[in-house]
Amino acid sequence: MKAQAVLGIVVLAVIPLAAAxxxxxxxxxxxxxxNMDFSLVQKVAxxxxxxxxxxxxxAERVRDVFTTMMQATGTSYVMPxxxxxxxxxxxxxxxxxxxxxxxVVNLGKVVGVDAVITGVVxxxxxxxxxxxSAGVVSVSLQMMETQTGKVVWSASSTRGGVDAxxxxxxxxGQPMDQVTADAVRDxxxxxxx
Amino acid sequence: MRFAICSTNxxxxxxxxxxxxxxxxxxxxxxxxLAADGSRVAVFPPVNRSGRTVPAxxxxxxxxxSLSARGFSPLPRAELDEFFQRHRLRHMGGISAEMAQAIGxxxxxxGVLLTSVDDWEEVDPPRLALTSRWVAALPDxxxxxxxxxxxxxxxxxxxxxxxxVTSPDxxxxxxxxxxxxxxxGSVAAGDVEQRSGxxxxxxPGSFSVDPDWAAAATSGRPLRVAxxxxxxxxxxREVGEVIASQLARWLLDSGLxxxxxxxxxxxxxxxxxxxxEDGPSLxxxxxxxxxxxxxxxxxxxxxxxxxxxxxxGSPFVGFSTRGIDVRSRQAVWSSFSFGRGDDCGGPxxxxxxxxxxxxxxxxxxxxxxxxDDELRTRRPQAAGEKEDTR
Numbered sequence: 001m002k003a004q005a006v007l008g009i010v011v012l013a014v015i016p017l018a019a020a021x022x023x024x025x026x027x028x029x030x031x032x033x034x035n036m037d038f039s040l041v042q043k044v045a046x047x048x049x050x051x052x053x054x055x056x057x058x059a060e061r062v063r064d065v066f067t068t069m070m071q072a073t074g075t076s077y078v079m080p081x082x083x084x085x086x087x088x089x090x091x092x093x094x095x096x097x098x099x100x101x102x103x104v105v106n107l108g109k110v111v112g113v114d115a116v117i118t119g120v121v122x123x124x125x126x127x128x129x130x131x132x133s134a135g136v137v138s139v140s141l142q143m144m145e146t147q148t149g150k151v152v153w154s155a156s157s158t159r160g161g162v163d164a165x166x167x168x169x170x171x172x173g174q175p176m177d178q179v180t181a182d183a184v185r186d187x188x189x190x191x192x193x
Numbered sequence: 194m195r196f197a198i199c200s201t202n203x204x205x206x207x208x209x210x211x212x213x214x215x216x217x218x219x220x221x222x223x224x225x226x227l228a229a230d231g232s233r234v235a236v237f238p239p240v241n242r243s244g245r246t247v248p249a250x251x252x253x254x255x256x257x258x259s260l261s262a263r264g265f266s267p268l269p270r271a272e273l274d275e276f277f278q279r280h281r282l283r284h285m286g287g288i289s290a291e292m293a294q295a296i297g298x299x300x301x302x303x304g305v306l307l308t309s310v311d312d313w314e315e316v317d318p319p320r321l322a323l324t325s326r327w328v329a330a331l332p333d334x335x336x337x338x339x340x341x342x343x344x345x346x347x348x349x350x351x352x353x354x355x356x357x358v359t360s361p362d363x364x365x366x367x368x369x370x371x372x373x374x375x376x377x378g379s380v381a382a383g384d385v386e387q388r389s390g391x392x393x394x395x396x397p398g399s400f401s402v403d404p405d406w407a408a409a410a411t412s413g414r415p416l417r418v419a420x421x422x423x424x425x426x427x428x429x430r431e432v433g434e435v436i437a438s439q440l441a442r443w444l445l446d447s448g449l450x451x452x453x454x455x456x457x458x459x460x461x462x463x464x465x466x467x468x469x470e471d472g473p474s475l476x477x478x479x480x481x482x483x484x485x486x487x488x489x490x491x492x493x494x495x496x497x498x499x500x501x502x503x504x505x506g507s508p509f510v511g512f513s514t515r516g517i518d519v520r521s522r523q524a525v526w527s528s529f530s531f532g533r534g535d536d537c538g539g540p541x542x543x544x545x546x547x548x549x550x551x552x553x554x555x556x557x558x559x560x561x562x563x564x565d566d567e568l569r570t571r572r573p574q575a576a577g578e579k580e581d582t583r
Contacts, residue, residue, distance in 0.1 A: 057426050061496045064513045065399070068529040072401035080517055080524045082472035082492070177497070177511055177531040181398055 030190045033152040036145065038192075041114045044070070045079045045087065045107065049119040049139075050097040058124035059097075062139055065177075066119070066184045073188060079111055087111035101149030108146020115152070116144050122156075125176075129162040135176040136160035137183045143191070155190040159183040232303045234260060235268040235276075235296055235330075239323070240286040242431040243313040252310060252323070255365050259373035260306070268302055276300055286434070287456020290334045297330025304329045304337065306376070307456075311343070311435045311550045312500060318346030319361040320500070322550035323368045324438050327376060328454050336454040339442035340375040341554055342368040345547035394536035395559040397514075397528040402564065406518055406525040407571040416450045416488040419458045419481055423512060424469060425495040432498045435550065436512050439557035440491065447561050449568060453485060461485050472515065475522050482519040489525075490517045497531065500549040507534040508549035514560055526564065530556040 032038075046067050051059035063081075071078045079087075088096045091107040097118060099107065104116050123138035140156035160179035174182070236257050241247045257267040276282070276296060288296075288305055296302055305328045312322035322343035329335050344367055346358040358364060410416055420441040425433035438455070445452045458481075465480035467473065472492045473481070481490055497511035509532065516526035532552055538545035546552045 057496070060426070060494070061511075064494050064496055065529055068401075068513050068515075068527045069399045071524065071527045072399045074401060077523065078527075080472055080475075080515055081494075082469060082474040082477065085471035086474035086476070175509075175533070177398070 030155040030193075031151075031153060032193075033150070036152040038153070041076055041143075041145070043077045043079065043113040044115050044117060044143075045084045045111050045113040046070070046081075046117045046119075047084065047088070047093075047096045047099065049121050052120060052122050053124040055124055059119075059121045062121050062124065062137065062180060062184070063119065065180050066117075066139075066141075066187070069181070069184050069188060073192065075192060076114075079113055083111065099144075101144075104144045104146055104149040113146060116146060118142050118144070123158070124180075127161055132162050134160055134162045135174060135179040137176070137179050139183055139187065141187055153191060155187055157183045157186040157190070159186065231264055231266055233266050233268060233301060234327075235273055235300065235302045235305045236260065237273075237285050237288075237305060237307050239308040239310050241313075242309050242311050242435050243322075244429055244431065245313050247310045247313045249310070252308070252365065252369070255369040256306065256308060256323075256325070256372065259366075259369040260376070262370075263373045263377040265373070265377070268300055272300055284456075284459070287454060287459050288328055288334055289456050289460040290332060290454075292456075293328055293330050293334035293454075294332045302330050308372075309435070309438065311341075311438075312548065313361070314500075315361050317359050318547075319358060319364055320345050320548060321361055321364040321368055322548060323372055324435075324442065324550075325372045325376070326438075326442075326454075328456070334454045334457050336441075336445060336452055338376060339438070339445050340372055341439065341442060341550065342371040342375075343548040343550040343554070344368055345551075348547050391555065391559045391562045392537050395530075395532050395555040397530045397556075397560050397563050400528040400560075400563045400567075401526070402567045403518075403523070403525040404571065406521070407567050410488075411568050411571055417453065417486060418444060418450045418489045418491060418516075419453045419461075419485055419487045420444065420455070421458065421462070421469065421473060421490065421492040422455075423493040423495050424472060425498070429498065432495050436493065436495055436498075436510075436553055436557065437491075439550075439554045440493075440514065440560065442554070443558045443561040444491075447565050449561075449565060450489070453487065457485065473517065475517075478517050478519055478522065488519060490519060491515070491526075492517075498549065498553075508546070508552050509533045510549060510553050510556055512556070528560050528563065530560055532556050532559075 046063060049059035049063045067078050067081065087107055087110045091103060091110045093099050093103045093107060099118065107116060119139060119141040121139050123136055126133050127136045137160055138158040142151050143153040144150060145152050159182040160174060236253055239249050239252045241249065260267055276299060280292060280295060282292060288307065293305065296305060306325055307328060308323055308325040311324055312320050314320040324341040326336060327338040329337050344364040349356040420437050423433035423436045441452050444450055461481055461484040465477065465484060467477045467480065473490055478490050481487055491514065493512050493514040495512045497509055499509050501508060511531035513529045514527065515524050518525040532555065534546040534552055546555065
């Protein structure tokens, strides 16, 4: 009877801890337009990402990795960034990081793409927990098709950070380039799922 | 002593004399072969891409001296300055087709040696990196050779730190001698090592090539490639040129393509008024095609470049590369590379790369090796397809 009581107390103590561990990374919701046939998206323009971090070049870095890795999947052709910049200029997009519906449609005509991808880099850099530090990246992306300017896909990904293993055994997490590549890979998996 | 030996007639003495003659011939043969070349060369003052104050005069003198020792005949400084004044030549980072022809005709040089100081640090540990290229003094300014030498004071510490170098002058002498040796055609041991396989960490993390373009690229004449300066964020914009020159170097070394002299490209960029903000746009690519008859325009962006790194002696470098085919007007090749100096380090730091330029060179070599592999795998397929159609 006494042993059962002790076991019960231990279980009750562990449940909140387990819940805390599970809640460490919040569920990242992905939206896919059910009426959209993504196989029709053959040409894509990746617009400059919004940067909400303190590192000035974070958005450019993430955009660069995303563009290259998306091209490497071979599923769709990604417009060269120089051509995208020219298109943004010609279509008179006021804020390339957050274009309006009309601007997306207009840009699609000017550059000749089926979809436009915008993004926000929410976190990029090193996080510290006690004596341990690790790289962390948090990115959210949106895809808008250029016929109507409607959002057809949206997803976010957070990778890196200090985990329990790093805290227990010391040492840092993965370097920034790998964390960025992981986050981008995760986003591409969500896009082509 | 030698006369004494000659004066004797004993067979042992004659054998000793013959052996000495053979040893002397073996020692002198390579030097004689190089000295026989006697190419006349204009050594241009080096361009500073290190972001620090560089003793350009000293670097130029060291190169001239090393080249002279290898049998080249550098153009006298006064004659070179006179040429610069006559043509109002101030940009030393490249040479246009017109200037290459003019210097050949007016001064009688066979080629021009253009050098950039990519890294320079006088404070202990010293660092130095030189990248040189040989442009023939002919109408099209053909780029014939590119080489690089980078050193770090702590690269070979040795037992009890006996191999540590504290003076940049020693590194300068070493680097200029290596450049001259590589240019003269004698392959150094280091170069042989460099031509071996690229370590996995220095291969691009992400790489894609359009298979149709790759198949077409392997047939017909070698592709003419213009490597544009990579886009780099301030305060070190010159890093973009460092990475572009390393990529051009390995593309040239691969023999896959014909790489255009950066001075010729610069002239065309100025003529077409191309200002890259995010890389070349398609009309800009068209303009380069019209002016230079290029097949592929290569550009990229530098995402990371840290000469010293987070821990001392561990540089890190990251960049993306993109190739635009001028005929299809599409990006046909893209890659992303990132590396750290300690990616290939063994125990006690053995094998660790301490120079950011060496690391950049390895990453650029990785990109070219990946491209080379892709083109080579497409080559038999292309041949096979042709056979099938026959």
